[in-house]
Amino acid sequence: MPNQYKPTPPLDEIAPHILCLWKACQNDRQIVRTLWEKHIDTERYGIGLTKFREIRESMGLQCTRQQGHTIESIHEAMIDLRQMYPKAGIREVISLLFHEKNISISRTVVSSYFAIFKPELVHECKAQCLKRRRFWAAGVNDLFAVNQHDKWLRFGLGLHTGIEPFSGRIMWICVWHSNRNPQLILSYYLDTIEELGHMLLITQSDLGTENFGIANAQTLLCFETVLDHSVNEGLYDVGNTLQNMVFCWVFIPWLQRELDAYRDRVNNTAKRCDRNKILPHGVPSLIYDSPQDFNALDFKVSHLVTLDVARHLMCSRLL
Template sequence: MVNLLFHEHAMSVLRNVVIAYFSKYEVDLVRQRKARRLQRQQFWAAGVNDLFAVDQHDKWLRFGLASHTGIEPFTGRIMWMRVWHSNQNPQLILTYYLETIQELGHRFFFMSFYHNAIDVVITDMPMVTQSDPGSENFGIANAHTMLRQWHNLTLQGTLKHRWMCMKKNVMPEITWSQLRHRFTPGYENYLDSGVDAGWYDCGNALQRLIFRWIFIPWLQRELDGYKDRINNTAKRHDQNKVLPRGVPNLIYDSPGDFGVLDFRIILEPGAIGRARNLNLNLNHAVFELVPRDFGDFIHQCYNELGHPVVDRRSAWNVYLDLHQIISRLYKQLPPVVLPDDNLNDDFLPLLENHEDLAFRDGNDGAYYMGGVGGGLGLGVFSPCMQH
C-alpha cells in the first residue's frame, strides 16, 4: 500500500500511518487478512490462446502520451505494449492486434511435386478477444469476429469478443500495475524534470510535436525491452495459481512441452490482409507520428545536429537543440504543423445483429471468459488462474 500511494498518487506516507488508518477504519479487512480469509476472485483460462485481453493506460496523458497493451492471460505473455499520442482511435488499436498476429506467423519452406521451393507463412489467432466497453475497441471486436467467422461459418451471428462490464479486465490491470511499479517511476521522473524546468508544455502545439518526434520512438524502444524481459523471465511461483511454471515465451511457443492445451486458430493465407483492407484506412492521420510535412522538416533539422543518439541521457538535450533550431527557422516551417485534434473522432460501428458470447459464472465466484464451448468452457476447468 505504501508503494501504491507513492507511485500512483505521489504521496509519501509512513507505513505506521497506513497501519494506523486500517486499524481504525478497516477493522474487518484487517481481521480477515490476519485470518487469511480474504475472498479471492477466480479467473479461469482453458489454455494457451483461449483469449487475448486488451486495455489502454492513460497515466501519461499529461505528457501527451497514451499507452495500450494486449495480454495472453494463460501464459502471462505481453503480446504488445505500445505508446503513441492516442489510444482512443479504433483503427489504431486494431493495427496493434493485426500486427501482432501477423508477427506470430511461422515461415515454412517445402518442395512441391514439381520440385519448386514454396514459401508459406502460417498465422494464427486466439479464440476470443476481451476488453472494457468502449468504442475504441470496436475495431478489434469487428475484425476478430470477421476472421473467426470466415474460418467457421457456424459462428455467424455471435460476437467473438468479450465486453468486461460487470467483471474487471483482470490481466491487463495487473500488467499496468506491474509496469507502474517496475518501469514507470524512473521514466516518469525524467519526463517530469523537463516539464518542471519549463522546457515542455503539452498545450504548446510546436513543443508537443517536437516532443512526440523525439520521445515516442525512444520510449517505445524502452517498452519493447521491458516486454522482452517480462516474456523471457519465469514468473515466481504463486500458490494461488494453478499454471505451468516456466518462461511465458516458452509456454506460449511450445505449450505441449508443458502439458497444456493450445486453442490457436490457424488462419488462411491472406486473411489478415483482407481484414486490414476492410477495416483500416492506413492513410488516416492517427498513424502519423507528426504531420508528414512537419516530419520532413524536423528530420532535416535533426540531421543538422549530426543525428545524435536519443536515450535517457540525451533526450531532453536533443529536444532543446531541435526546439532552438526550429524556433530560429520558424518562418520556414511547413504551413500545416498543428495536429488534428479530432483524430479520435472516428466512430466505427459495431457489427449489427450479433449476440454476445455465452457467459459462465460459477457458484464459487469463479468465472470463465474464454471461447471454448461457445463461451461456456471445458466440462471441467483445468488448469486455472486465480486472482
C-alpha cells in the same frame, strides 16, 4: 543426457535456438534436451552436454558461476538500474541485470546488496499487503486481454497493451500520440497475429470504442476462418502544439524501445511460484510457444487467408 557419436549440427542452425533458450534462463541440460527434442535432426546430428558447453562459451554465454560477480562488481550497474527502476525488487533486479546488462548473478549476492544499500526496500517487501484475485483461462490462445493505460495522456502519450493471460506473455505494448484511435489499436492486433501466423480464439476488453476495431476484426476473421514511471510534469507545456510535437518526436521512439525491452524481459522471465495459481508456472514465452510441454491446450487458429481482407475492410470502416 544422451551420449552422441554423430556430428554436431551446424552452428548457424542451432545458434538462434540456443540464444532464445538462454534468454529464457534455461540451464545447460534443459537447452540440450530441447535441442534434441525440437531443433535438430537426430537421424543426422547429435550434441552432448560437454560439446554444448564449448559451443555456449564460444558464443560468449557465461553462466553465473563463470561470471563470478560480487556486490562490488555489480555496484555500478545497480546504480544505473536504480535510476530507472527505483522500486524493483530482488527478482526483478536479477532479471534486469541479465537482460539489460548481460550479468548473470545469484539471488544471494543481490539479497546481500539490498541488505547493505537498500534496507528500507527490504522492509517494504515484508509488508505483505497483496490482495489476491482469481482468473481463469482454458489454455494458450484462448483469449487476449487488451486495454489502454492513461497515465501519460496529460503528456500527449497513449499506451496500449495486449496480453495472453494463460502464459502471461505480453503480445504488444505500444506508445503513440493517442490510445483512443480504433484504427491504430486495430493495427497493433493485426500486426501481432500477422507476425505470429495464427490468431487467438477470442478477445477480451472493456467497452471503450477504441477496442471496437479489434472486436470486429476478430469476429470477421473467426467468421471467415507496470509502468510506474512517468515524465516530469514540468518538462514542457502540453498545450503548446510545437512543444508537444517535439516532445513526442523525441520521446515516443525512446519510450517504444524501453517498452520493447520490457516486453522481451517479462516474456523471458519466469514468474514467482505461487501455490494458489493453477495456471502453468514457467517462462511465458516457453509456455506460449510449447503449451504441450506444460500439459496445456492451444486454441490458436492458424488459417489466416483473410487477414489482408480484414485489415483493409476494418481500416476502411474506421476511417
